[in-house]
Amino acid sequence: xxxxxxxxxxxxxxxxxxxxxxxxxxxxxxxxxxxxxxxxxxxxxxxxxxxxxxxxxxxxxxxxxxxxxxxxxxxxxxxxxxxxxxxxxxxxxxxxxxxxxxxxxxxxxxxxxxxxxxxxxxxxxxxxxxxxxxxxxxxxxxxxxxxxxxxxxxxxxxxxxxxxxxxxxxxxxxxxxxxxxxxxxxxxxxxxxxxxxxxxxxxxxxxxxxxxxxxxxxxxxxxxxxxxxxxxxxxx
Numbered sequence: 001x002x003x004x005x006x007x008x009x010x011x012x013x014x015x016x017x018x019x020x021x022x023x024x025x026x027x028x029x030x031x032x033x034x035x036x037x038x039x040x041x042x043x044x045x046x047x048x049x050x051x052x053x054x055x056x057x058x059x060x061x062x063x064x065x066x067x068x069x070x071x072x073x074x075x076x077x078x079x080x081x082x083x084x085x086x087x088x089x090x091x092x093x094x095x096x097x098x099x100x101x102x103x104x105x106x107x108x109x110x111x112x113x114x115x116x117x118x119x120x121x122x123x124x125x126x127x128x129x130x131x132x133x134x135x136x137x138x139x140x141x142x143x144x145x146x147x148x149x150x151x152x153x154x155x156x157x158x159x160x161x162x163x164x165x166x167x168x169x170x171x172x173x174x175x176x177x178x179x180x181x182x183x184x185x186x187x188x189x190x191x192x193x194x195x196x197x198x199x200x201x202x203x204x205x206x207x208x209x210x211x212x213x214x215x216x217x218x219x220x221x222x223x224x225x226x227x228x229x230x231x232x233x234x235x236x
Contacts, residue, residue: 022063025065033234034071046119070119072128075113077183080161084106129176132185135153136155137187166204170202175205
């Protein structure tokens with residue numbers, strides 16, 4: 001097989017997984033990057049029910065598809081966002097939202113991403129794509145003036161929240177690939193560099209390359225690929 005072409009199922013989350021799989025094959029895709037929302041992949045059910053994981057595999061096999069990654073962007077967003085509000089309530093599972101207390105949501109989201117690594121390993125997947133949230137995105141208008149230390153503190157907070165998560169990824173042999181994207185801790189060329197430095201350039205933390213967001217920010221995407229080639233774990 002030439003380099004496989006996959007469909008990220010997140011934009012199709014209103015369609016049952018069993019209906020989407022044959023459509024993806026009909027459209028010519030080799031496999032799927034399965035989203036952890038809709039009914040496509042339930043992290044907690046995957047961990048508690050071996051039959052559920054086998055069911056996902058059976059649907060893929062029946063339709064001649066492979067699974068190359070699972071994506072948990074929505075929960076990942078709540079791990080490090082500075083502001084947690086009703087926007088997050090609309091995207092995270094009820095057990096992650098809980099009573100809506102902001103720090104509680106962040107902690108439960110972190111646990112869910114750890115569990116996503118465990119569920120990915122159980123499915124036989126080596127990459128989880130997603131978002132991280134950001135302690136600093138809300139200040140990037142830079143007015144009122146933002147002290148440089150506030151930005152540095154934001155990267156430190158990101159690292160403190162995500163290092164324990166990546167510890168679990170390392171334990172189960174799965175890597176996390178951040179989609180560099182507005183609203184994330186890494187949203188352009190330089191913030192990607194700073195993010196990787198903040199987390200110590202850990203082998204378990206890298207990039208999900210989606211050029212669409214970079215392109216409309218007028219970022220040289222070939223230069224981005226050349227610079228971060230060894231950190232790109234997945235391509236959309």
